[in-house]
Amino acid sequence: MAISESLIAHHEAAHAVLALDLGCQLEYVALVTDGDSGGHIHADSLAHRSQYGHDVQAFIADCENEAMIALAGPYAMQKFKPCRTKLKQQRYIQAAQDDIDYARNCALGIALARLENQIPQGTEVITQEHNRAAAEEHQRVCAKTERLISERWDAICRVAAELQKRRVLLRNDIDALINPRLG
Numbered sequence: 647m648a649i650s651e652s653l654i655a656h657h658e659a660a661h662a663v664l665a666l667d668l669g670c671q672l673e674y675v676a677l678v679t680d681g682d683s684g685g686h687i688h689a690d691s692l693a694h695r696s697q698y699g700h701d702v703q704a705f706i707a708d709c710e711n712e713a714m715i716a717l718a719g720p721y722a723m724q725k726f727k728p729c730r731t732k733l734k735q736q737r738y739i740q741a742a743q744d745d746i747d748y749a750r751n752c753a754l755g756i757a758l759a760r761l762e763n764q765i766p767q768g769t770e771v772i773t774q775e776h777n778r779a780a781a782e783e784h785q786r787v788c789a790k791t792e793r794l795i796s797e798r799w800d801a802i803c804r805v806a807a808e809l810q811k812r813r814v815l816l817r818n819d820i821d822a823l824i825n826p827r828l829g
């Protein structure tokens with residue numbers, strides 16, 4: 647059984663809304679239905695764009711934002727259509743495996759930065775202590791993402807509906823949908 651188009655639309659819309667909320671340079675979000683790849687967003691990566699110097703806290707904040715933008719996809723799927731069976735949950739996880747792997751990697755970066763009080767170089771030997779701390783960071787970021795998805799659910803649904811109609815939304819379109827002008 648395939649993942650439905652509306653489910654994919656909410657997944658992508660959630661990436662887009664959190665990316666803009668968290669100050670990411672989003673260019674567009676697209677919904678394509680060509681088999682495996684459901685859709686995608688095109689955004690600059692915060693954690694690679696920033697110049698950190700020795701600013702460990704800035705690095706941690708950016709990693710956390712990137713992890714939340716990634717996790718927004720799977721959490722939106724779960725909120726839009728909650729899984730009632732283990733089998734279905736497994737399919738959601740598979741559909742969002744890249745996002746989840748990416749977020750876990752961000753959590754490891756956060757854990758390393760906190761424990762060693764320096765920006766990770768990518769050459770560290772990962773210990774059990776690092777892995778334990780990373781799992782805790784991941785849980786914390788997951789909980790925070792779930793909260794943000796709840797808070798922004800109306801905006802995410804507006805973007806998802808428009809995305810299903812127009813297939814591609816540019817940054818300005820998304821801005822207008824998530825921060826509508828009153829009056």
Ligand SMILES: [Zn+2]
Pocket residue numbers: 657661716719720742745
């Ligand atoms: Zn995704």
